[in-house]
Amino acid sequence: MFYETPHRDKTRLPHDPFKAIVAPRPIGWISTRALDGRINLAPYSFFNGFCSAPPIVGFSSEGWKDSATFARESGEFVANLATRDLRDPMNATSAPLPRGANEFDHAGLTMAECRLVAAPRVAESPASLECKVVEIVEIRTRSGSWSGSVLTIGEVVAFHIDEAYVREGRFDTAGAHPLARCGYQDYAAVESLFALARPKGGGDI
Numbered sequence: 001m002f003y004e005t006p007h008r009d010k011t012r013l014p015h016d017p018f019k020a021i022v023a024p025r026p027i028g029w030i031s032t033r034a035l036d037g038r039i040n041l042a043p044y045s046f047f048n049g050f051c052s053a054p055p056i057v058g059f060s061s062e063g064w065k066d067s068a069t070f071a072r073e074s075g076e077f078v079a080n081l082a083t084r085d086l087r088d089p090m091n092a093t094s095a096p097l098p099r100g101a102n103e104f105d106h107a108g109l110t111m112a113e114c115r116l117v118a119a120p121r122v123a124e125s126p127a128s129l130e131c132k133v134v135e136i137v138e139i140r141t142r143s144g145s146w147s148g149s150v151l152t153i154g155e156v157v158a159f160h161i162d163e164a165y166v167r168e169g170r171f172d173t174a175g176a177h178p179l180a181r182c183g184y185q186d187y188a189a190v191e192s193l194f195a196l197a198r199p200k201g202g203g204d205i
């Protein structure tokens with residue numbers, strides 16, 4: 001099968017496969033605090049890390065949703081790790097609540113204080129990254145017009161890691177069962193890992 005993007009045969013592929021192909025995507029569970037104190041929490045699967053020294057992550061909002069709006073005005077956000085055991089509260093925080101309604105309360109989650117940013121983190125999450133916004137990109141299409149999406153990029157200035165997930169000096173990813181978004185309504189959770197050494201001289205990345 002081949003098609004140019006605007007010409008998908010909707011009789012054969014009624015559902016856009018894009019998000020099922022760019023998958024699995026890690027979920028940035030983004031908490032923010034507006035300057036007036038309103039708290040927000042929502043999942044973003046257009047999320048990833050983009051470099052490691054310094055560590056930098058970003059999430060893309062399809063439109064100026066609250067997370068991007070609050071991150072822009074405060075210059076801060078927190079990326080919490082969404083896990084298999086937290087899938088229901090994670091999903092609950094994606095509900096379209098009125099602006100400023102606290103998704104922590106809505107989903108039965110606990111706010112824990114951060115140290116370097118004013119936004120709270122998700123106490124139940126095994127890991128949270130405190131981030132300071134370094135760049136906001138209004139993503140353009142090839143014609144130069146705004147796509148409607150906003151990529152908020154932040155430098156990770158502090159880490160919170162639940163000690164229960166530190167094993168032999170490493171973060172226990174398989175034990176935390178991070179959740180990832182696939183296409184449609186599908187998710188994946190990390191259940192096991194395998195190691196593969198880089199070719200000689202290839203470095204760490």
Ligand SMILES: Cc1cc2nc3c(=O)[nH]c(=O)nc-3n(C[C@H](O)[C@H](O)[C@H](O)COP(=O)(O)O)c2cc1C
Pocket residue numbers: 027040041042043044045046047060061062063065066067068090091093094095096097181
């Ligand atoms: C697993 C998951 C991943 C999501 N990823 C995105 C995303 O990458 N970009 C986006 O704009 N919305 C995404 N959404 C939808 C937002 O979470 C939803 O619109 C939410 O209400 C936005 O909240 P906010 O306005 O409080 O930021 C996702 C929802 C779920 C359940």
